[in-house]
Amino acid sequence: MSVDERAIVEAVGGLPLVGNEEGLIPAFGLYLTRHYADYYNHVSYAYLHAAHQEGPEAVAKARAALIEAGHVCAFNTFGGIMLSQEWEAVVGPMLSGRDDWVPGIVSVINALGWGRWRLEGLTPGEELRVRVDNSYESTGYLETHGTSKVGSVCFLATGGVAGIMNLIYHGDILARPALTPDYYAELFAGTGRFVAEEVACRAAGAERCEVVARRA
Amino acid sequence: MSVPIQFDAERAVVLSGGRSLVFHCHFYNCALQRAIEEGMGERAPKVLTEGAARAIHAQLTGLGDAIEDIPAFAEAAFRELGFGLLDLSGVGARGGAAKVQASHYAMGWTAVHGPRETPACFFPAGFIQGAVAVAHGLPLESVTVEERGCYAAGAEDCVFDVRVSEGEVAR
Numbered sequence A: 001m002s003v004d005e006r007a008i009v010e011a012v013g014g015l016p017l018v019g020n021e022e023g024l025i026p027a028f029g030l031y032l033t034r035h036y037a038d039y040y041n042h043v044s045y046a047y048l049h050a051a052h053q054e055g056p057e058a059v060a061k062a063r064a065a066l067i068e069a070g071h072v073c074a075f076n077t078f079g080g081i082m083l084s085q086e087w088e089a090v091v092g093p094m095l096s097g098r099d100d101w102v103p104g105i106v107s108v109i110n111a112l113g114w115g116r117w118r119l120e121g122l123t124p125g126e127e128l129r130v131r132v133d134n135s136y137e138s139t140g141y142l143e144t145h146g147t148s149k150v151g152s153v154c155f156l157a158t159g160g161v162a163g164i165m166n167l168i169y170h171g172d173i174l175a176r177p178a179l180t181p182d183y184y185a186e187l188f189a190g191t192g193r194f195v196a197e198e199v200a201c202r203a204a205g206a207e208r209c210e211v212v213a214r215r216a
Numbered sequence B: 001m002s003v004p005i006q007f008d009a010e011r012a013v014v015l016s017g018g019r020s021l022v023f024h025c026h027f028y029n030c031a032l033q034r035a036i037e038e039g040m041g042e043r044a045p046k047v048l049t050e051g052a053a054r055a056i057h058a059q060l061t062g063l064g065d066a067i068e069d070i071p072a073f074a075e076a077a078f079r080e081l082g083f084g085l086l087d088l089s090g091v092g093a094r095g096g097a098a099k100v101q102a103s104h105y106a107m108g109w110t111a112v113h114g115p116r117e118t119p120a121c122f123f124p125a126g127f128i129q130g131a132v133a134v135a136h137g138l139p140l141e142s143v144t145v146e147e148r149g150c151y152a153a154g155a156e157d158c159v160f161d162v163r164v165s166e167g168e169v170a171r
Helices: A005-013 A037-054 A056-082 A085-094 A098-109 A136-145 A155-170 A181-189 B026-066 B070-080 B104-113 B122-135 B166-170
Strands: A025-027 A030-036 A117-123 A127-132 A194-200 A209-215 B006-008 B013-016 B019-025 B085-087 B095-101 B143-149 B158-164
Touching: A005 A085, A005 A098, A030 A037, A030 A056, A030 B026, A030 B104, A037 A056, A037 A136, A037 B019, A037 B026, A056 A085, A056 A098, A056 A155, A056 A181, A056 B019, A056 B026, A085 A098, A098 A117, A098 A155, A127 A155, A136 A155, A136 B019, A155 A181, A155 A194, A155 A209, B013 B026, B019 B026, B026 B070, B026 B104, B026 B122, B070 B085, B070 B122, B085 B122, B095 B122, B104 B122, B122 B143, B122 B158
Parallel strands: none
Antiparallel strands: A025 A030, A030 B019, A117 A127, A127 A209, A194 A209, B006 B013, B013 B019, B085 B095, B095 B158, B143 B158
């Protein structure tokens, strides 16, 4: 059975992900928020632009820190989703092997409001290429700042694509590991890990955003 | 849900008042805040608060006449979107005090990084600033919000002083 993105998006979109009596959304072993893209974009690009005033070293540090936040997101959110009962019930029956986990999680991402992710290419264990036609990061950047003079800006997506490969091919999310700080360090700081690069970005003039993850 | 939301499945975007809403968890929210605080130092609180104030201001402005009672809507939105329980009953056009119980940011920070010495709720502070400004027809910059007690720094709840600049109060 192949992965049915439409069915997954419909199922995830139908989950009651709304604040409870405490105003919290506990789901997938996390606390979710349905947050403002404007907020993320404002704070991320204020940091990026401030770094550009300071010089190349500050820029490298800022870009690495913003992508690292994306790694944290991928590890905990994608990892939490892939370990959840909802995944097992909705996505699980569509998966016939490890490689299907990639389109499975990309389908779930398309229910998160991040813009449409499309799987452009997967070489199992080696490379993942994802296209995003309307990432909330590039959309927000263009709306507020116009065409980027500071390069690519989709840091969350960059960290996210690396995270998918690290969870599925560097680590082994299929073995249901505990998502501990030690496991995070093993997946995102150890040898053989995947790192991603945004090779095209709408905010910087490309037709669409494209992120590629390969082993470091 | 009282927050109007439109999901465009083809584009995979969710809009409210014409502004984009996206799911993210407390790990990411705290990681991003930490990156900004560590990277921007003393400039970080202003950037984090301003980002929140502008975001809620844009959403409320976009929703326009669809909202009759802005403080009630802001409290409902804060809860429904997963940020905790916001109480704006002590805030009027001249300012006052707001409270947040079960703050996503304060509890999230404590869970991920442990307690901190300074308040953690920059997003809630900005959210309150934006909501109060729109509710009372005030310029965004005339409202300032300071968190004087934060769960992440040892307080029971998160409490915010809301001030309106004297020129606006006199009008």
